[in-house]
Amino acid sequence: MKKVGYLLVLVAGLFYGCTETEEINDSVTGKAYYPLSIGDYRIYNVTHVRFEQDSVSDSTTFQLRERVDTLFTNLAGEPTFKLIRSIRTKPDDSWRDDSVITITVSSSQLRRTSDNLSLVKMVFPVSENKTWNPNVFNTLEPGNARYVNVNQPYAVNGQNFPNTATVQVNDFVSVINKDVRTEVYAENVGLIYKDYEVLQYCNDNQICDVGVDYILFGYRRTETLESYGKTE
Known part of the structure; x- marks a missing residue:
């Protein structure tokens, strides 16, 4: 009986140890900057302005919601989450489903696929000045994304986030064009x-x-x- 009890305690200890290690690794590797769990949602205030012939040709504002709907395993054996994107013009309007995206997570990277375009949004572990090509899985020209301001606080829309990482998706300016794209992620929240x-x-x-x-x-x-949380 003593041996059986000892084995049960040992197995329980090993199971707990692995679970704790996995959680720690999620934080250490930076996967906590893009948390994914069924039911998670994030709502954004969006402004989209188009320019043509040196003037504003169109300007729209709306709200966008991304909700984690399901989890499945892709053909490569990688966990893949399906997110449903919904939009509404005003906060008191009903949500209207707009599109579906998928997020695939591996030990080394996170890929986001939308409209048949797959982009490497993050690589792990997250560290200052680490660079990567976000276009490895598409036919676009190679890019040069980079982490900056890792583990730094960031405030947006009256909310303070103590631990964030910024991704410079692109940072190119010349006399003929400008392509500057920035994304900020907060630990245990996601894109803010x-x-x-x-x-x-x-x-x-x-x-x-x-x-x-x-x-x-x-x-x-x-x-x-604007807000985030989890549906029932």
């Missing part, structure tokens, strides 16, 4: 802020007959976390 500014300039007076920094076309999109 997103700012994309993609503009095409015309600086050749012989072609455009305009001054410098004339915007031919482009857009700016910001997403700010």
